[in-house]
Amino acid sequence: MSSGSASTTYLELSQEDGAAHKFYEVAVDGLVVTVRYGRIGAAGQTQTTTFPTADKARAAAAKKVGEKVRKGYAPAIAGQRAPRAVTRRQVASAPSTARSVAPVLWRFRTGSSAFGIHVDDDRCWVGNQAGDVFTLDHDGGVLARFNLPDGVKCLVADDFWIYAGCDDGRVYDLSSKLPFAAYDVAADVDIFWLDIHEGVLNVSDREGRLTVIDHEDEHQWSRRSQGEHAWMVRADDRAVYHGHQSGVSAYAPDGSGELWHTPTRGGVLFGWQEQDAVFAGTAHRVVQRLSKATGTVEATYACDSAVYSCATSPGGRFVFAGDASSSVYCFDRDGTRLWKLGTGGGSALSMQYRDERLYLVTTDGSLVCVDASEAAIAAAQQGTVPVARDVKLAEALPTYAPATAAASLASVSQAPAGAIVVECVQTTGRLRVHVVSDGYDHSWNVQFPRTIREPGARYVVDALHPAAGGFYRVRGDIRRLL
Secondary structure: OOOOOEEEEEEEEEOOOOOOEEEEEEEEEOOEEEEEEEEOOOOOEEEEEEOOOHHHHHHHHHHHHHHHHHOOOEEOOOOOOOOOOOOOOOOOOOOOOOOOEOOEEEEEEOOOOEEEEEEOOOOEEEEEOOOEEEEEOOOOOEEEEEEOOOOEEEEEEEOOEEEEEEOOOEEEEOOOOOOEEEEEOOOOOOEEEEEEEOOEEEEEEOOOEEEEEOOOOOEEEEEEOOOOOOOEEEEOOOOEEEEEOOEEEEEOOOOOOEEEEEOOOOOEEEEEEOOOEEEEEEOOOEEEEEEOOOOOEEEEEEOOOOEEEEEEOHHHOEEEEEEOOOEEEEEEOOOOEEEEEEOOOOOEEEEEEEOOEEEEEEOOOEEEEEEOOHHHHHHHHOOOOOOOEEEOOOOOOOEEOOOOOHHHOOEEOOOOOOOEEEEEEEEOOEEEEEEOOOOOOOOOEEEOOHHHOOOOOEEEEEEEEEEOOOEEEEEEEEEEEO
């Protein structure tokens, strides 16, 4: 506690069994109450509220502290307790045994070990352990850079929203110039992988747990699968598919139970999905295709080393895999190996196929674009490959960092033509965001960054899109309406 009208209470909850390791801090300064919370050792998330009187501010702060103490939090000194370790994927990468090298068109070195990749119609995305996410065009031109607070575990897309799961326990929406924390996963969850379907976040972690969080960042359900180290989670309307050391388990989306469990040949290290099947890359040198309906193994794709990543062409016509020996493979749908080539620069930790190109993120932190057309592969097998172009960063590259408070937003005095106004309102004890503009369902909540919510504040957004769960998602920039 500090003297005068300003005071700070710092609490921690750390359980020996690893179930929780988080802090909660409440600071009062006159009319303003600032709450900071998160994983011990991390900067955490901050929320600021202004009250009409100092007495009401102190009363609100005391209530928040009391609620946490009743849940087991205790006074502590910040910095004395060590942060819980965050798992960094440690992988070995041996030289390729392939006779020929893949036809690499271009290579972009991110500067740090990288796992996240996503490729859409316009851009390629890559995220690395330093917290950098870069966007590039399909010819390798670097377009922009996002600076996130911690290492990026994976990048996923939900329609045209792009999300980055980070080691600070948050999931950031990168769909506009100003990234924001759309989900705050529990501080005790060591994220391995995630997927988002219709705004519902599915997180798999080191302990083999599956945690499901809705669009309002509220916990829905969780359960532990039969194996630890869950490097795979994929979701659709019918199930959530969870891959771990003991195989793949499918669960009902509402958490009502397990639909099926299928042991795989080795622990699952990566997962992919198509409309009717999921693909599991395993430590025992195979990719296995499993029926989404029954879990039956429909095909096996044999590699020569542990499989670190896999992907398919649309409809699963071709199946691709990257192994621990810096090789990349292509199979037909039934499992016949069509080719194996060296990557020319480490093992592929993530991959995605699009328009006859195979995009890889390798162990040396590079995003690599491979020409996977039939003609280019045939030439490569004969020893003829293009000279790979090394992509360089532009000197004046646009760089964006997450908004940490409402004050960090750009402001406008009136809503521009065509823009949409939303407002923060207190509903059932929570600060929600509803639409003010005409033409929208005013009872629906808007998925909106918690760090910039303030009671009664209004914001302008470029566009809102309805989601299947009965809520709106923001598309474009967010500005504060003065």
